[in-house]
Amino acid sequence: MQNIVWLLLTYKVPPEPAARRIAVWRKLKGMGAVYLQNGVCLLPKTDDHVRRLKMLENDIAEARGESVILETVALDQAQENKVVERFKADRDEAYAEFLDKCNDFEREVAKEIAASHYSYAELEENDVDxxxxxxxxxxxxxxxxxGAERAAEAAERLKGCEAVLDDYARRVFDAHDEDR
Structure with a gap:
């Protein structure tokens, strides 16, 4: 058994103003927390996570809420595996969204190529994307x-997007050289 040590945060924040509840949720999601249920989430124990959860505890108190941070381990290997799978599933969901955006990016560049629209402005816009x-x-x-399953696929797709933009950039430069 690995005995991964996790930080368990339980919290309650008053329903109004909703912006405070949303801010807490966003911070936790941004840290990579997995929700076991409403107001109960887990993170792997790191010094950074301890520090950030203590700061969040302060934010929750300022919002007139309550919170408790505990250090915990799974009861057995099966429970630990369940939790690790939740973390991986959340990340795979994020990688899937990322892959969709890569598709959008590649479609956008393909549309410019199909229209023979080779402008520096368009190249810059795609570079920003x-x-x-x-x-x-x-x-x-x-x-x-x-290590979610779709991590390698996402890295490869990013390389593909870079190659697509490099190809488009060559076309833009070639088109402008011909204009001279």
Missing amino acids: LKKLRGWLAKIRKIDFY
């Missing part, structure tokens, strides 16, 4: 604590 994809994948990887 590619940077967003890179940043998004980096965020997902940072919270992929247990």
Whole structure:
């Protein structure tokens, strides 16, 4: 048995204003927390997670809420596996969304090529979109604590998007050289 040590956070925040509840949820999701049920979530124990949960505990108190942070381990290997699978499933869901955006990116570039629309402005816009994809994948990887199945596929798709943009850039540069 691995005996992964987790941080368990239970919290209640008043329903109004809803913005505070949403802010807590966003912070926890951004950290990669897995919800076991409403107001109960887990994170692998790291110094960073301890620090960030203590700060969140303060935010919850300021919102007139209640919270408790506990250190915990699974009862047995089967329970630990269940939790790790929840983490992997959440990350695979995020990777699937990322892959959809890669499809959108590639379709957009293909549309420009089909229309023979080779402008620097369009290239710059697509370059900004590619940077967003890179940043998004980096965020997902940072919270992929247990190696979700779709991680490698997402990395390959990003390389594919980079190749598509490189090809488009060559076409833009070639089109502008011909104009001279």
